[in-house]
Amino acid sequence: MGDDVAAVAAKIRAAIATMPPAALQQAGECLDEACTVLYPLAEETNDAELAEAIAAMGSAREEIDLAWQLCTRIRDICQHYLVSIGAAGDPLETASPSQQTSSTTTMQTRVRRARDALPKAKPGARTEGWRLRSDGNDEPIRSGERLSNGEYDPAFVAAARRAWELKLVPPTAPPRLAGHVEIKMAVQMRAGQRETIVIDRPPCGLADQEWLRCHRQLPRFLPPGAELTVITSAGETYTYQGEQRNEA
Secondary structure (H helix, E strand, C coil): CCHHHHHHHHHHHHHHHCCCHHHHHHHHHHHHHHHHHHHHHHHHHCCHHHHHHHHHHHHHHHHHHHHHHHHHHHHHHHHHHHHHCCCCCCCCCCCCHHHHHHHHHHHHHHHHHHHHHCCCCCCCCCCEEEEECCCCCCEEEECCCECCCCCECHHHHHHHHHHHHCCCCCCCCCCHHHHCHHHHHHHCCCCCCEEEEEECCCCCCCCCCCCCCHHHHHHHHCCCCCEEEEEECCCCEEEEECCCCCCC
16 A cells, blocks of 8 residues: 555544544433433423423434434445555455345244244234344334333333424323334334334224324334334234425
């Protein structure tokens, strides 16, 4: 590698090192924690200003997520440029057909296991399911507002915040839709992210196409470009993509 290229590479690496994705992630988590504390107060006091504050935090959270996504993209572009000038390792290789088949088979196996592990859905009971994480560690999920320890589920709080932003319910009304497992999964995702969940029943609103149901609202709760695949215990598959947001 020539001296000039080495100097350029060193400057690019220094620039990459100053990128703040970790700090942005921490800031987002702090906002989530603050909302988790404020939500019970807003519900208890029925105070519209507190609800407005929570909604404003939701807007800030979205801006942080967007900044995180841009920083990550810039970092990746810089790293690919280093590869192109011979200042980094080998370029990323596309998976071979055999590797792709193996990956697909693994996901199919995980879906089958998750479906087999689910109890039969009971009317009025909570929705049960599994999140098939990209790191291979599947985790159980369920609908509802609270965790097993009695505290509010941060995912529910985030979903309630989003429901208020969308004006689906009055600021002082607890949005029941926010407790649905699909909605809670959607608000935990980042722009452009893909996730798969397996649940014991179809998303609500498929049959009647009612407005305030998961089937109609999931694209509005998902971040822009995010994709959530919902697979039922019967093997039905529904995929939802996040809409672009042009909200005032």
